[in-house]
Amino acid sequence: MPWDLKSxxxxxxxxxxxxxxxxxSGTYPPGSKLPSVRDMAQDAAVNxxxxxxxxxxxxxxxxxxxxxxxxxxxTEDVNMIKNSKSKLVEEQIxxxxxxxxxxxFDQNExxxxxxxxxxxxxx
Amino acid sequence: MPWDLKSxxxxxxxxxxxxxxxxxSGTYPPGSKLPSVRDMAQDAAVNxxxxxxxxxxxxxxxxxxxxxxxxxxxTEDVNMIKNSKSKLVEEQIxxxxxxxxxxxFDQNExxxxxxxxxxxxxx
Amino acid sequence: MPWDLKSxxxxxxxxxxxxxxxxxSGTYPPGSKLPSVRDMAQDAAVNxxxxxxxxxxxxxxxxxxxxxxxxxxxTEDVNMIKNSKSKLVEEQIxxxxxxxxxxxFDQNExxxxxxxxxxxxxx
Amino acid sequence: MPWDLKSxxxxxxxxxxxxxxxxxSGTYPPGSKLPSVRDMAQDAAVNxxxxxxxxxxxxxxxxxxxxxxxxxxxTEDVNMIKNSKSKLVEEQIxxxxxxxxxxxFDQNExxxxxxxxxxxxxx
DNA sequence: GTGGTCTAGACCACA
DNA sequence: GTGGTCTAGACCACT
Numbered sequence: 209m210p211w212d213l214k215s216x217x218x219x220x221x222x223x224x225x226x227x228x229x230x231x232x233s234g235t236y237p238p239g240s241k242l243p244s245v246r247d248m249a250q251d252a253a254v255n256x257x258x259x260x261x262x263x264x265x266x267x268x269x270x271x272x273x274x275x276x277x278x279x280x281x282x283t284e285d286v287n288m289i290k291n292s293k294s295k296l297v298e299e300q301i302x303x304x305x306x307x308x309x310x311x312x313f314d315q316n317e318x319x320x321x322x323x324x325x326x327x328x329x330x331x
Numbered sequence: 332m333p334w335d336l337k338s339x340x341x342x343x344x345x346x347x348x349x350x351x352x353x354x355x356s357g358t359y360p361p362g363s364k365l366p367s368v369r370d371m372a373q374d375a376a377v378n379x380x381x382x383x384x385x386x387x388x389x390x391x392x393x394x395x396x397x398x399x400x401x402x403x404x405x406t407e408d409v410n411m412i413k414n415s416k417s418k419l420v421e422e423q424i425x426x427x428x429x430x431x432x433x434x435x436f437d438q439n440e441x442x443x444x445x446x447x448x449x450x451x452x453x454x
Numbered sequence: 455m456p457w458d459l460k461s462x463x464x465x466x467x468x469x470x471x472x473x474x475x476x477x478x479s480g481t482y483p484p485g486s487k488l489p490s491v492r493d494m495a496q497d498a499a500v501n502x503x504x505x506x507x508x509x510x511x512x513x514x515x516x517x518x519x520x521x522x523x524x525x526x527x528x529t530e531d532v533n534m535i536k537n538s539k540s541k542l543v544e545e546q547i548x549x550x551x552x553x554x555x556x557x558x559f560d561q562n563e564x565x566x567x568x569x570x571x572x573x574x575x576x577x
Numbered sequence: 578m579p580w581d582l583k584s585x586x587x588x589x590x591x592x593x594x595x596x597x598x599x600x601x602s603g604t605y606p607p608g609s610k611l612p613s614v615r616d617m618a619q620d621a622a623v624n625x626x627x628x629x630x631x632x633x634x635x636x637x638x639x640x641x642x643x644x645x646x647x648x649x650x651x652t653e654d655v656n657m658i659k660n661s662k663s664k665l666v667e668e669q670i671x672x673x674x675x676x677x678x679x680x681x682f683d684q685n686e687x688x689x690x691x692x693x694x695x696x697x698x699x700x
Numbered sequence: 701g702t703g704g705t706c707t708a709g710a711c712c713a714c715a
Numbered sequence: 716g717t718g719g720t721c722t723a724g725a726c727c728a729c730t
Binding site: 229232233234293296297298300301302304305307308310311312313315318319321322323325326 | 428
């Protein structure tokens, strides 16, 4: 995983976002065990405290469970994952559309520009 | 103008973005005069210094000119505005696509979900 | 005369400097009559008040005389001009040397780099 | 460090210049850690915000890196420092020559006056 | 303790 | 009245 972290924003929300993406995309499947905090921190070249904080936040949201003895794992509640995922997707789309509309694009123009960029990327 | 400022991010970049949107959408046409810093700050319910910071950045980027004692105006360089606008549009789309792909959507799925949301909004 | 005025600094000191240079270089010889404030302002594309202010300052310094009825003229006191000039020259050189020394150039290096740039310009 | 700040010009560009000089002269070597904003501000007898502004500009220019919570350091990119330095040197010389020429000095005269002042300083 | 942001309020130069 | 700068002081997020 690339772990592209930019320094113009706090690290830990970036970690949260990227771990969420990995859960939603199935890189970390439901029920699977997560690496240790230390390993994940090292992998992301980040202070363990920071990674810890990100994981704690994900646990609050219910995406991750902590087992006293055996580390952390992704929740097995597939519906919860699905819901979180579609909530995020919807929000992404909504924000995107809003910005484009504020710049004066109507719905057809938005669809056309995104289509053309997708086509461009295919080549 | 709504000036919706969220508290999870510094204010001044949000001001920059929203003023850019107003320039790109023609709310502030090329060459038009801007209100005084103090007026804009009051309108956005923000400290004049904060608004000043945003405007200073926009001037560095060339979208705004300041006339020492007679206020600021939008640049008359329509091409510069156009370029900035398409750069922003492209970046928005690119970031959006990237996130969706990281969540496992392929290009058809992306187009379909956005289309369905656009259709939903139409009603 | 080019009248190159930059907008990152107040206009009137720039006017002062440039008029001084024109006096020191003989563009305005000792005793010669100056154009009217309005004409000079128009020539420099500047508000007449601003030009007025610059000229007033030059008069304070003694480089310019105002004759109630017949406009302004350069002082006839050639020594005064010479003194101002050499004071300015010395200051320019002193500031220049100081900066170069702060950057770690010793005197030989300073002479060499300036010589090479002069040689470069000759070609 | 003397931190000589004159009141005829905004403080923060003066801070920028002087810090640049300290970087170029090796007072702050490449990769070295800078004092905290507050310490530097106190040292220069300046408000922390003002110092912050100067440092932020230096970071934009790439001469300084900031590490979110552990202070700032000079870039380790020696070439970038070298380039900035020679750009500054060239600009200094160019501006100096231009002014001297506008006052009617030809190239020999410029070299002679600066040589004599250097010789004078040696004694 | 670090950098970053924001506010409030003041002063200045300019036209 | 305009933009620009500066100060003082506060709060926040992060490690």
